[in-house]
Amino acid sequence: MDNPLPANFVPSAEIGLELARTTCGTCHGLQGDGIIRDKEGNPRLNKAGEPMSMGPTFPRLAGQHPEYILQQLRSLQISHMDPERAKKEGIYRVEVQMMPYVSMPMMGGKMLDSEMAAHIAAWFSSQKPVLADAAKTPSNEFETRIDYLYRGGDVNRNIPACSSCHSPSGMGNGPAKYPMIAGQYAQYTEKQLFAFKNSRAEKAVRSNDPERMMRDIAERLTDEEIKGLAKYIETLQIKRPTIRQANN
Known part of the structure; x- marks a missing residue:
């Protein structure tokens, strides 16, 4: 992801969605909300009739700022591929489950680059954040x-x-x-x-x-x-x- 974005580059949420279908959506949920969905985008339900979740191992990305998503993807990629460089630059971050997605050819045989990451960030940042039904009032x-x-x-x-x-x-x-x-x-x-x-x-x-x-x-x-x-x-x-x- 060291390649700079082209001049006048405009990230596409539509392209980001297609990339997410085969990569990020597997763990974070296609909409970044952690919910497991079918091919039509409908939540899969458990026996209690509740949406099935990926769980807290993978963060919710829905509504996250694209600048932050891009920053973290770059940090993860460099850290897994060249940890000494990452430590020297002060961007070291390792997440084992992210390693194959940032350091190996995964997306159509291509390595994750800045343009792909920008499209992915555009998609997840456009999604509705997952929030609590009501704010919690301190009780003790x-x-x-x-x-x-x-x-x-x-x-x-x-x-x-x-x-x-x-x-x-x-x-x-x-x-x-x-x-x-x-x-x-x-x-x-x-x-x-x-x-x-x-x-x-x-x-x-x-x-x-x-x-x-x-x-x-x-x-x-x-x-x-x-x-x-x-x-x-x-x-x-x-x-x-x-x-x-x-x-x-």
Whole structure:
């Protein structure tokens, strides 16, 4: 993905959809919502009549900022193909399940390149985010502390508010490449926060945050706070127009 995008390049959600059908959609769900669907795009139901989910191993991508998706795909590709370069450039991130998709010819015999990635990002970013039915109100002292930690941080421990980058609603900031986190699986968010916290370990898997921003914050959080924030983030709600209907 070192190849620059051509001048006046316009990513296509339609092309991204076709690429997602045979690659990304297998794990993230064709619409990036983690839901298993049939060829017509209808959710497959379990015995209880509920949509079948891929589970929290794979993050929800629906509505995610295209800038962030592109950044992470490049980071993953270089990290799996040339880890020393990735570490030197400060973009190291390893996800074993992503290795075949970013480092081997998969898409029509071609390696993932910048144009393919841009089309894929256009598709998933146009989908409707998966959000909680209702915002969760803190019900005890710990949840109240987590709510304040997200919105106000902790000055005494030099922990900035999560909302300062990811916004109060969890919408994030696309141009700054701060991801949308609202509605993300709690288990996935927890895993990523612990990956940042343990970045100094011998077998660290993630250090692709500029200026150690997330690593420094995660190291100052307790394990309980990380778990609490992950659950809190999953309940955040945002309102954002859908660019393209997800079931096409």
